[in-house]
Amino acid sequence: MYHDVWDRVPVCLATVPHAIGYERAGIPREHWHSGEAFPLEQNRTLVPFLKDAIGRRRVTVALHGYTHQDYADGFEFQAAPDPERRLQNGLRELRGTLGVPISVFVPPHNALSKRGLQAVSAARLNLLGSFLSFRPSMRAWDPATPANWWHVRRYRASTGRTKTDRFVYPYVLRYRRHAEFGCHSLVPGTTMEELTSGFDEARQAGGDFCLATHYWEVDDSMKRVMVSVLDYAARHSDVRFVPAEELFA
DSSP states (O other): OOTTTTTTSOEEEEEOSEEEOOSOTTSOGGGSSOOOEEEGGGOTTHHHHHHHHHHTTSEEEEEOOSSOOOBTTBOHHHHOSOHHHHHHHHHHHHHHHHOSOOOEEOOGGGOOOHHHHHHHHHTTOEEEESOOOOOGGGSOOOTTHHHHHHHHHHHHHHTTOOTTSOOOOOSOEEOSSOEEEEOEEOOTTOOHHHHHHHHHHHHHTTOOOOEEOOGGGOOHHHHHHHHHHHHHHHTOTTOOOOOGGGGGO
């Protein structure tokens, strides 16, 4: 999937340290409801591979939940009863297994409750995703919330968008103990034109652009879109490809 990509651009791998199966392509069907946990540290093939890729600066690693399991009333960081513990354990296991600092959190299914967001902020992790609700009602109080809400509202208005129009804010939003950045999604049906339009908008605004996808979902058509977008971006002399963590620097 990334064999001809990560030598061109650094790839951030959203990684689950203690995975439990759920109903999704890419997960063996026999583990969809088994409840069995698979610690990353026990995967004797994947761990050395990741360490090598990290050492060669092909990849960086973000925390992607703890188990990534689904609940009857929501996804892990919407519905789990203990998001704080999951973040603490996930960080400890991922840092210990791979021997690298972890500073970015990617919510499973891009779903995050108010309590989940509080836990991420308390852990001082920066947030990367393609959901990022900016409504103050979805957040615990933070001194930076009103200013960030106003920045997003003003940008939406300046680009002629209404509240119902989808867009990705091209700047980092900084809060008291964490920062957030939204990504453009590459999913089945996404076109190169959609992504290059988002890229052009971010570049013209003096902002940044992040592309997010699921590696297990990428087929030949999606891979062509991904490579075409990278080719398009590389043609601009003022563009730099940086690790995801650098977006928050």
